[in-house]
Amino acid sequence: xxxxxxxxxxxxxxxxxxxxxxxxxxxxxxxxxxxxxxxxxxxxxxxxxxxxxxxxxxxxxxxxxxxxxxxxxxxxxxxxxxxxxxxxxxxxxxxxxxxxxxxxxxxxxxxxxxxxxxxxxxxxxxxxxxxxxxxxxxxxxxxxxxxxxxxxxxxxxxxxxxxxxxxxxxxxxxxxxxxxxxxxxxxxxxxxxxxxxxxxxxxxxxxxxxxxxxxxxxxxxxxxxxxxxxxxxxxxxxxxxxxxxxxxxxxxxxxxxxxxxxxxxxxxxxxxxxxxxxxxxxxxxxxxxxxxxxxxxxxxxxxxxxxxxxxxxxxxxxxxxxxxxxxxxxxxxxxxxxxxxxxxxxxxxxxxxxxxxxxxxxxxxxxxxxxxxxxxxxxxxxxxxxxxxxxxxxxxxxxxxxxxxxxxxxxxxxxxxxxxxxxxxxxxxxxxxxxxxxxxxxxxxxxxxxxxxxxxxxxxxxxxxxxxxxxxxxxxxxxxxxxxxxxxxxxxxxxxxxxxxxxxxxxxxxxxx
Numbered sequence: 001x002x003x004x005x006x007x008x009x010x011x012x013x014x015x016x017x018x019x020x021x022x023x024x025x026x027x028x029x030x031x032x033x034x035x036x037x038x039x040x041x042x043x044x045x046x047x048x049x050x051x052x053x054x055x056x057x058x059x060x061x062x063x064x065x066x067x068x069x070x071x072x073x074x075x076x077x078x079x080x081x082x083x084x085x086x087x088x089x090x091x092x093x094x095x096x097x098x099x100x101x102x103x104x105x106x107x108x109x110x111x112x113x114x115x116x117x118x119x120x121x122x123x124x125x126x127x128x129x130x131x132x133x134x135x136x137x138x139x140x141x142x143x144x145x146x147x148x149x150x151x152x153x154x155x156x157x158x159x160x161x162x163x164x165x166x167x168x169x170x171x172x173x174x175x176x177x178x179x180x181x182x183x184x185x186x187x188x189x190x191x192x193x194x195x196x197x198x199x200x201x202x203x204x205x206x207x208x209x210x211x212x213x214x215x216x217x218x219x220x221x222x223x224x225x226x227x228x229x230x231x232x233x234x235x236x237x238x239x240x241x242x243x244x245x246x247x248x249x250x251x252x253x254x255x256x257x258x259x260x261x262x263x264x265x266x267x268x269x270x271x272x273x274x275x276x277x278x279x280x281x282x283x284x285x286x287x288x289x290x291x292x293x294x295x296x297x298x299x300x301x302x303x304x305x306x307x308x309x310x311x312x313x314x315x316x317x318x319x320x321x322x323x324x325x326x327x328x329x330x331x332x333x334x335x336x337x338x339x340x341x342x343x344x345x346x347x348x349x350x351x352x353x354x355x356x357x358x359x360x361x362x363x364x365x366x367x368x369x370x371x372x373x374x375x376x377x378x379x380x381x382x383x384x385x386x387x388x389x390x391x392x393x394x395x396x397x398x399x400x401x402x403x404x405x406x407x408x409x410x411x412x413x414x415x416x417x418x419x420x421x422x423x424x425x426x427x428x429x430x431x432x433x434x435x436x437x438x439x440x441x442x443x444x445x446x447x448x449x450x451x452x453x454x455x456x457x458x459x460x461x462x463x464x465x466x467x468x469x470x471x472x473x474x475x476x477x478x479x480x481x482x483x484x485x486x487x488x489x490x491x492x493x494x495x496x497x498x499x500x501x502x503x504x505x506x507x508x509x510x511x512x513x
Contacts, residue, residue, distance in 0.1 A: 003029040005087040010078055010109055012102050014095040014121015015043045019207040022127060023047065027119050035086035038077060042093030042233060044208075045430075071101055075108035082114045095123040099149045099176050123147075125174035128206030128235045132213050133246035136172045141240050144171040150178030150185055150236075167192025172239035179232045183222055189238065194218060199242035204234040209283040211252060215242065254281025255506050260440040262431075262469065264289050264450045272350060273446065276502045285431040285440060288424050289453035292320050295395060295420035296328075304390060304416055305332045309340030311390040311414075313378070317347045317371070317401065319354035321392040324418040326358050336360070342390075347374050349497045369496040370477050375404035384409030395420040421449065426457060439467030442490065444505065446474045446498075448481035455485050472508065474501045 003026050005011070011030050016022040023031075031037065031050045039048070041061030048057055060077070062068035081088050096102035096118060109116045125147060129136045136145055146166060166173055167189045178185055179202075190196060196219035204212045216224040218238065251257070260283045263274055274284040305328075316322050329338065336358065344362050346352040348369025352362040364381055366373035378384065389411045391402055405411045426432040445451050463469075471487050473479040475496030482489050491508040493501040 005030055005033040006115075007035075007085045007087055008082055008115070010082050010088045010090060010114060010116040011119060012090045012092065012096045012105065012116060013119040014100075014123075015039070015047055015091050015093050016121045017094055017124040017127035017207045018042075018044050018205065019127075020044055020046050022122050022207065024119065024121070027121065030087075030119065031089055031091070033087060034089040036081050037089045037091055038074070038081070039089075039091040040093055043091050047091070071104055075105055078105060078109060079112045079114060082109070082112075092121070093124070095121045098123040098147065124176065124206060124233075125235050125237075128203040129174075129237060131207050131211060131251045132201060132203045133249050133251075134201060134237060135241055135244055136174065136237065136239075138241050138244050141244060142170060142172045144169070145174060146171045147174050147176065148178075149176045150181040151176075163188035164192030167194035172237065172241050175236040175238070177232065178236045179225075179230065179234050182225065182236070185236070186218060186222055189218060194238075198238060199240060201237040201242045201245070202230050202234050203237070204230050204232075206233075206235060207251075209257065209278065209281055213249070213252065215245075251281070256509060257281030259283065259442070259509060260285060260438075261505075262287060262435055262440045262443040263446075264443060264454045265446060272353075273444065273498050273502070276498060277444075277505070280502070280506060285435055287426065287429060287432050287435060289426070289450070289457045290421045291424045292394070292419050293422050294324060294418065296324075296416070296418045300416060301328060301332075304414065305329065305338075308338060308390075309342070310388055311339075311342045312387050313345055313389045314339065314342045315345045315374070315378070315389055315391045315401070315405075316351050316355065317374075317391070317393050319351050320419050321394060322346075322351060322354035322358070325392050325416075328418075345374065345378060347371065349499070367495065368475065370475065371401040372404070373496075375401050375408070378405060379409045384411040386410065386412060388412045389414070391415045393417050421453075423453070423456070432457075436461060439463055440469045442470045442472055442505070442508075444472045444474070444501065445478050445482065446501070448478055451478060451481045451485060451487070455487075470508075472501070472505055474498075 013027045013030060028050060031047065032052065034051065034055055036056045036058065037048065037051060038058045038060055051057060058077070060069045060074050078088065078090060090105060092100045092102065094100065102118070106116060125136070137143060146169065148161065148166065163185050175185065196217065198218045200216050200218055200221040202214045202221065202225055212228065212230065214225050214228050214230050256277060261277055262285045264287050274286055277284050343364070344355055344360060345364040346355055346362050348365065352365050355362050364377055366377040384405065389405055391413055393415060395417055402413055402415055406413045443454065445454070470490035471482060473482055473489050473492045475493055479489055479492050491504050493504045
């Protein structure tokens with residue numbers, strides 16, 4: 001379902017508690033179309049990757065060394081942008097109407113005659129409880145839930161709320177922004193008569209792969225949370241339901257939970273591997289040591305597309321080549337049928353998926369994802385003598401496939417380079433800085449080029465003792481390159497595809513506990 005956004009309208013959208021998968025379909029659809037996104041610091045940066053390239057994103061939250069922007073300025077910014085006849089998203093962590101000050105923004109927009117819509121999000125208390133296995137309401141234990149804030153006004157450090165009043169309720173207390181006032185909150189609850197043995201939980205960074213849970217009692221929670229160095233953002237839960245939590249903490253017991261893994265690929269290529277790893281709880285640092293940029297000769301494109309139906313095979317060596325090829329084809333013909341009866345071969349599963357995204361069938365794909373295996377598969381599939389083949393590549397692809405098809409297969413091969421690999425400036429890359437400061441448990445290499453680029457970018461790095469990462473290889477060719485650089489291989493995937501690579505990663509960490 002696609003929701004069509006309107007110009008001049010402000011959408012107050014809940015970004016949920018952190019896990020991007022918890023945003024609603026409507027929220028994602030609106031973000032993908034928005035012209036301007038004004039967001040807070042509790043919004044997961046990965047959500048911003050859904051924005052269209054030309055969209056503007058404006059940060060108005062509070063970050064390290066920077067005070068939060070006054071609410072009046074945010075209100076004025078919303079009105080100013082809305083008058084530019086663009087679609088605007090005001091993106092807030094959790095739900096915009098739960099301690100999100102959306103009411104003030106709505107009042108301002110209404111007074112200025114600007115229309116708005118509200119897209120609810122999953123509020124942090126609900127999500128954090130679920131990810132920690134806490135049933136915040138349970139028959140015969142607690143049939144009511146109270147949302148409270150330990151910090152009513154970001155500009156104040158004092159509390160107007162009297163927590164003694166809530167000590168007498170039989171409800172589950174869900175306290176937002178309570179870490180800074182925890183001693184006072186606990187003191188008032190005890191003073192109000194709440195039993196010192198009342199169960200308490202604090203969930204830090206709930207729904208993120210860095211989630212931590214502290215379970216204790218009202219009399220011990222301050223000491224126990226300080227021992228764990230629990231920090232904001234966190235939600236505090238008070239009530240007997242905390243003891244009803246599942247003994248199996250489904251989220252924090254995922255097999256890769258707590259493991260930091262570096263994926264050294266451009267975002268577009270890293271996405272699928274990262275998602276697979278994150279599904280198992282890994283903290284994935286995507287670092288684009290190289291960037292993929294369009295780079296092609298217009299005359300070559302014209303010559304190839306003019307005679308496109310003459311090719312019996314179109315061979316793709318990467319998903320980047322697939323997407324660029326069909327973008328150019330669409331601009332030239334606006335009709336996918338223009339490729340005629342050409343069969344399609346791909347180097348591996350990821351490239352094949354990119355082809356299928358264009359509603360086309362992949363006729364041939366080798367079991368092992370490398371150039372030699374693809375050449376073997378094509379040569380064994382049929383006699384290639386005088387068969388015309390279009391080979392879509394990048395600037396760094398080896399000549400192996402081209403030469404083998406031409407020399408051994410005796411095919412007529414036209415090579416069409418469409419992109420180049422460019423080294424990325426990582427000086428302001430947050431994930432690379434994290435990697436330099438605290439290391440990772442493992443680096444996963446998916447090709448020889450990722451090894452070369454990693455070595456070049458890290459040659460001057462000195463890792464603190466005990467922080468030198470282990471290296472995982474997707475297959476034989478990548479392992480050869482790792483050995484050339486004297487990089488010890490912790491494990492190698494038995495088959496050169498992402499699914500097997502992830503399974504081998506799981507096996508490695510399972511066996512090294």
